[in-house]
Amino acid sequence: MNNTPQDDAELKALSQALHQLYDPVLVEPVPARLHSRPRRGRAAAIAAGWVMLGLCVGTFAGWQLRASRPAVVAQAEVPPFVKRAAIAHATYSPEVRHPVEVGADQEQHLVAWLSKRLGAPLRAPKLEALGYSLVGGRLLPGDNGPVAHFMYQTDKGRRITLYVRTEATENRETAFRYASEGNVNVFYWIDRRLGYALSSADLGREDLIKVANAVYQQLNP
């Protein structure tokens, strides 16, 4: 339009470069999640579907059903916070002298502090019944703000960590999922405002699910 010819040549070159950069996406296989379209295709039906899903997820029965066969997600679809959780686990769980910033002896202060920083009321679940006691916790930088990181261990020193971050309010991805990142297994879910990732390097899926189950029940009594 009001471009000089030289400008147009530049725009053409720019366009070519952009195609070179991004055209490979056109031939990538489309992830399955993008093909799952609602059958009935109507807003009301979809809304009803989400309400049903919410009820399902919100009840213990729903949780059990899902927990019994968690989806193993293709690496590419695992949200980035899960990787961060696994890295945090791998970084802090072998620590002998400084595994946490604030120890379990100051649990009240720890929980109050992390709740304040995340801007959401947190709780450190009690996992003694499963043989895990709270070691303490720390504040971590996440990709969208501060993250709370709780550590638990058995009397033999086997450790699990719970990574808790705040989510966008409209985030509705509440499915419970399982992923492995390196040698760290992570069970994760999003519940209203918070995203959770429970990590362990030595618990298998079934044992990790038991712990995740206990955590979920306590956070949603």
Add this chain to the structure above:
Amino acid sequence: MNDAESIVELIPRLRRYARALAGERTAADDLVQDTLERAWSKLHLYRRGTDLRAWLFTVMHNVYVNQRRAARSTTPLDDEMPELAQPARESDTLVLRDLDAAIRRLPSDQREVLLLVALEDMSYAEAADALEIPIGTVMSRLARAREKLRAMLAGLPPGGGTQLKIVK
């Protein structure tokens, strides 16, 4: 082909645009997924006979704006990113990578216009339609985006290409 089939056909195009817009793969596919969900639920609002692709891009634009509003934290950085010292460049592939990085540093409204015109080959009018802004705004944003890109890519040492034309 019915609307539903057409939408499925267009998914790769939506993914390409989302990748250029949002950058990282997971975030881009999240954007596509949210766009599709909204498109399926609002399909009754689509006027048959109009350009379905343009309609989908409008839906994606609105989803994108909402997502960014929710994320907010990254917005203020957009405009005044400091120039970092660049290591010496050798080949043309690095120029492409520079372009990718430079596009990521554009303010998102300018990035959208640039991508719709230069990647999606839309006319000014089509881009104005998709973004629901006046055509003059499309042109001024495009001009600003190009100016910024030029400045960012000109900062490269000789051989790294001050012009995009060397990209084959």
